Amino acid sequence: MLEIKNLSVRYRGGHENALSGINLTFEKGEFVCILGKSGAGKSTFIRCINGLQKPNQGQVSWNGESVSNMTEKQLLKIRREMGMIFQHFNLIPRLSVLQNVLTGMFGYRSTYKNLIGWFSPEEVNRAKQVIEDVGLTEQIGRRVEHLSGGQKQRVGIARALLQQPKLLLGDEPVSSLDPGTSNHIFTLLQEMHNRHQLLTVINVHDVDLARRFATRIIALKDGKIVFDGSPELFNEIEFDHTYHNAIKNKQHSYT
Numbered sequence: 001m002l003e004i005k006n007l008s009v010r011y012r013g014g015h016e017n018a019l020s021g022i023n024l025t026f027e028k029g030e031f032v033c034i035l036g037k038s039g040a041g042k043s044t045f046i047r048c049i050n051g052l053q054k055p056n057q058g059q060v061s062w063n064g065e066s067v068s069n070m071t072e073k074q075l076l077k078i079r080r081e082m083g084m085i086f087q088h089f090n091l092i093p094r095l096s097v098l099q100n101v102l103t104g105m106f107g108y109r110s111t112y113k114n115l116i117g118w119f120s121p122e123e124v125n126r127a128k129q130v131i132e133d134v135g136l137t138e139q140i141g142r143r144v145e146h147l148s149g150g151q152k153q154r155v156g157i158a159r160a161l162l163q164q165p166k167l168l169l170g171d172e173p174v175s176s177l178d179p180g181t182s183n184h185i186f187t188l189l190q191e192m193h194n195r196h197q198l199l200t201v202i203n204v205h206d207v208d209l210a211r212r213f214a215t216r217i218i219a220l221k222d223g224k225i226v227f228d229g230s231p232e233l234f235n236e237i238e239f240d241h242t243y244h245n246a247i248k249n250k251q252h253s254y255t
């Protein structure tokens, strides 16, 4: 359903490619964690999937449609199917939990309705349901600026779920959170992933989280794939190869 063919990105002024010749196919039901050192290309990869970044070469296809060649209008439509959660939550601090979650409906509504902030009772009820799903019913009327980091990320997840996405993307969604809270957020993501039968693709720095929750790990190094496989196979040798230069003469056939 998500196909990436020969994807390469070089930023203007960059001397190296941020991504080089990436070929991957993802299916519904996969919970994919992307690993790699800082600067390996993880964010660029996620941004290419939802069309925020145009590749220099190659393309991303979502259910047979080429995201990389879409106009802004087409992208707005296809992004309804792609929920996104962010490292710094991207919430509106002075608005309540409910109001922030309702912004997840914006891609489905007219600009006018969004401007006046009117939501139908059905939309509000659906928002209340996803807020309950992420365990925030008691906080529903609170301004998000008064919530903890973990609670804010739950709001981010609820907002993404309100879109009824088929693909859930995460760009370092737990990097600002402590280990215990990160674990809770990943448990929630896994629950939502299973309940809604999603394809989930998340960048993460914490290798242990990836090993515990992912059904598939992809490791990037210098914009290239250096590992693609099940978490059990991501052993110390793969770890060293991804994060250090300790392993020499290792043959890889992923690129």
Ligand SMILES: Nc1ncnc2c1ncn2[C@@H]1O[C@H](COP(=O)(O)OP(=O)(O)OP(=O)(O)O)[C@@H](O)[C@H]1O
Pocket: 011, 012, 014, 017, 018, 036, 037, 038, 039, 040, 041, 042, 043, 044, 045
């Ligand atoms: N807007 C930009 N303009 C120029 N170069 C960029 C831009 N964004 C990223 N890069 C470069 O592209 C490469 C990949 O960056 P990217 O942010 O995708 O890596 P990352 O693995 O997500 O890193 P991190 O874990 O630190 O977020 C890096 O060398 C980075 O400096």
